[in-house]
Amino acid sequence: MAKIADTTRESWIKSTFPEWGTWLVEDIESEVVPDGQVAMWWLGCTGVWFKTPGGANITIDLWCGNGKRTHGDNQMKPGHQMANMCGGRLMQPNLRNVPFVIDPFAFKQVDAVLATHYHQDHMSIEWAAHVINSGMTTTDENGKEIPVPFIGPLKSVETWKKWGVPEERCRIVKPGDVIKLKDIEIVCLDSFDRTCLVTTDSTGEDREELTGVCPTDMDEKAVNYLVKTPGGNIYHSGDSHFSIYFAKHGKDHDIDVAFGSFGENPIGMQDKMTSVDVLRMAENLQCKVVIPIHWDVWTNFQADCEEIKLLYDFKKDRNEYKFHPFFWQVGGKYVYPQDKDKIYYHHRRGFEDCFEHPQNIPFRSCL
Numbered sequence: 001m002a003k004i005a006d007t008t009r010e011s012w013i014k015s016t017f018p019e020w021g022t023w024l025v026e027d028i029e030s031e032v033v034p035d036g037q038v039a040m041w042w043l044g045c046t047g048v049w050f051k052t053p054g055g056a057n058i059t060i061d062l063w064c065g066n067g068k069r070t071h072g073d074n075q076m077k078p079g080h081q082m083a084n085m086c087g088g089r090l091m092q093p094n095l096r097n098v099p100f101v102i103d104p105f106a107f108k109q110v111d112a113v114l115a116t117h118y119h120q121d122h123m124s125i126e127w128a129a130h131v132i133n134s135g136m137t138t139t140d141e142n143g144k145e146i147p148v149p150f151i152g153p154l155k156s157v158e159t160w161k162k163w164g165v166p167e168e169r170c171r172i173v174k175p176g177d178v179i180k181l182k183d184i185e186i187v188c189l190d191s192f193d194r195t196c197l198v199t200t201d202s203t204g205e206d207r208e209e210l211t212g213v214c215p216t217d218m219d220e221k222a223v224n225y226l227v228k229t230p231g232g233n234i235y236h237s238g239d240s241h242f243s244i245y246f247a248k249h250g251k252d253h254d255i256d257v258a259f260g261s262f263g264e265n266p267i268g269m270q271d272k273m274t275s276v277d278v279l280r281m282a283e284n285l286q287c288k289v290v291i292p293i294h295w296d297v298w299t300n301f302q303a304d305c306e307e308i309k310l311l312y313d314f315k316k317d318r319n320e321y322k323f324h325p326f327f328w329q330v331g332g333k334y335v336y337p338q339d340k341d342k343i344y345y346h347h348r349r350g351f352e353d354c355f356e357h358p359q360n361i362p363f364r365s366c367l
């Protein structure tokens, strides 16, 4: 039993954090993915773990950080992308709104670490450190053992390198690139993350001046991914805003499931897709299932997925939607196509073995 004498701030943090301990890590590692399926777990924000029947494990945008933890001077640095966009200086109250459902240091194996872009909520120094320091390897398309690669656009690779990931471990990708890995193929596609376009390298007094400057090349900053698996083709749009070019991606590729970054944009801000945008993205991509993500993580962008459901029901017959939404929960598993008809995710409720053992109650009338 715990004693007051041994209880400190450090012991409390160690015993309660990460909130889910290794529960989900154990689930992911013990999952056997049936043939013709792909299993995915939502890790919060846009972080998704993919696992295939052929034993390929990849992460896209796995991130283990948080947002504001103190009011500080209540100021946002000039040159921060949000300050660039809206001309505000008040600190953004973006506190992390969901628990940590993984312990990144507990995983034993991954085959590739991918990032859609280099914003802080899409890359993890902790995950990079664990993958490097534990010496994890995978096999390339010829079956040769190689160190686990770090795959992302130029700016993501620059971030990994700054953290200490060796250059030879990194692979810079741009739209059009295709990477094969065990039983999956990753197709890199255009991103439409316009927040990324107003992100500069320097903030503070020496902020980079963007006024009148032609936008820099999006391909160096962000990409979308189409992950082709034995269970279907999964489209990860990173933090893309809505674009009519989703329609081109939908014509060029068969897309089964699409993830879109949904959020309730504060007044004066345009960063996440709205409910209308999420439905339009799904329509344009011609996907079968659309899954809103990212809405979970920031207190100041929190959105209600029921808004998507309401609009979907309102428009589906007139627009003859061929897709439906799926509303996920952080830490939840989604197996495609096995779960293709589900609309809502619910965590396991337990007590499956009720009344299979003797009870221990005074009277049956207690029940």
Ligand SMILES: [Fe+2]
Residues within 6 Å of the ligand: 119, 121, 122, 239, 294
């Ligand atoms: Fe983000």
